Amino acid sequence: MRVGSRIARHLLGFATGGVLVFLYFPLFLVVAYAFNENGTQAWPPAGFSLRWIEEALRNTGLQDAFLTSLGAAFGATLIAMLLGTLAGLAVGRYKFFGRETISFAVIFPIALPGVVTGMALLIAFATIDLPLGMMAIVIGHATFCIVLVYNNVLARMRRLSGSLEEASADLGADSFQTFRYVTFPAMRSAILAGALLAFALSFDEVIVTIFVAGGVKTLPIWIFHSFRLANQVALVNVVGLAAILLSLVPVYIATRLTADTGTVGRT
């Protein structure tokens, strides 16, 4: 029993290590090549250099793509926060005819293959004469970003005792004050966590974007194109490095916000 468990422990450790290598070795390569002096993606790196980082900072095409992605993600997240929160509050708080249907309808887009969403949006935009481009990207991304905020808000609502709002009304707060001083503060961290996930999802979205972008290049599309151009492949590694670092921030914050089960709003 004891001996067996020791072997099992070693095996388990070995497997864990294997999984971690499997997950992180590719990322390690991206980071390593970002500092590769000759700018190729070949092992071993020729030497350490910051030259590609400087070059990336000067590249206007890259800058435009980055700002476009940022803008699209902000727009989509804003819409998602607003609509996702309202939908979550409505479904979580009230009983009404068609509630389950609405819940399903809001969640469904995230399960839908991106190709279908992209195609459908393209057809719809053509039908209503909405030009492809930034606006189309924002709307397209929002369709599946809403789910993330909605799910977070709904989960918080379910955990939140309904008597909190009753207590607020009991203590003299009208419905607006109750929302402002009780419901919203209790929801705040859930909304924020959902928004961060929505932002991350929108920022690297490719499939739907390809359909509705028109000529606009978001960062993922820029990377996708540049990857095949020999003179830009070094920059792609730098962008990869930047993206890895940036991703750590929202993931960390989102984990902190939602892991805190007992209370809300602790920062």
Place this chain on the structure above:
Amino acid sequence: MAQTDVRLEQVTKRFHDVVAVDDLTLDIERGQFFSMLGPSGCGKTTTLRMIAGFEEATSGTIYLGDADVTNRPPFKRDVNTVFQNYALFPHLDVFENVAFGLRRRKVGGPEITRQVGAMLELVELPGYQRRKPNELSGGQQQRVALARALINHPRVLLLDEPLGALDLKLRKQMQLELKRIQTEVGITFVYVTHDQEEAMTMSDNIAVMRAGKIEQLGTPEQLYERPATEFVAGFLGVSNLLTGRVVAIAAGDRATAEIELYGGRRVRGPGEGLTAGAEVKVGVRPEKLRLAAPRDEATNGAAAAGSNLIEGRVIDASYIGVSTQYVVRLNGGQDVVVYAQNLETSGVAEQHPVGQQVRLTWQPKHTFVIAAAAPRPTSQGGSDE
């Protein structure tokens, strides 16, 4: 006449086709500690929630003082509630929780600080201002919830099983504490509980509820000594109920009924409201019964002096510290519970061993008589008041 703080007039609440509160009429006087007692589903919490404004009455009128508040939302009613799960705001500290009501009424900052401090003194949590609710024990959260409600000096404080989540020892302590605080602030308390002992400990008046109606309303003593229905007799404490029939009513200063028990024995009890020939249940509490050996001199004397007397055989005796609990099977076949106080020694159990023939005596004034076979006895009022 004392001022009425809460008045319900023919209030009914239906949830779809379930009647939770059924044509309830009730007056609660100012300054009372008033309890609504009953099993779950009897409508006590729904009644409380209608007074608070969380539930809308299907029909009927609710008054707070002289004001008709039937259609007012909770935030426009001069009542505050202590919730079963406390419902403290998790994102606010103790100070802001307690100050919540004052802030809504735009009370000034220094005044809020002073009042919150005083209120936390009252509930014995001074210095806890900056704690978060999740850093407090259940009992402490309970006190904060109480302070948060009382700071608004409501006309009525509503308490919905507030001690339900606490352990027994803490619950006993909080019962005394609640009574102390109520006496201190002088606010009318309306208290909902399913725990008869809790209700008896604290209340000035208790409404025993069942199936949306008030079964009986009275002081703890009235309910215990003169339960009007079998349900009340069984819900508050232990009762012995013996089937019988009224054979005669002797009028007098206080009417006395002579009742023939199943098995032929005749006993006497209060006769108000009874008619000869009526089927009744004769009730007597276990601690009112005297147990004696058949040829005990004192018992014979007592019976001669007008005590009721029945006979039976001890079938169980258990020593439970402060008293010994006997079960006596009557000659008619019914079982009666007797509590004999252990005044002398623990040897009492041996005085009446299992199998012994015994006599039980009790005074007619300790008897209560309940009209039997009345499926829904008239609900209102103590019968002898």
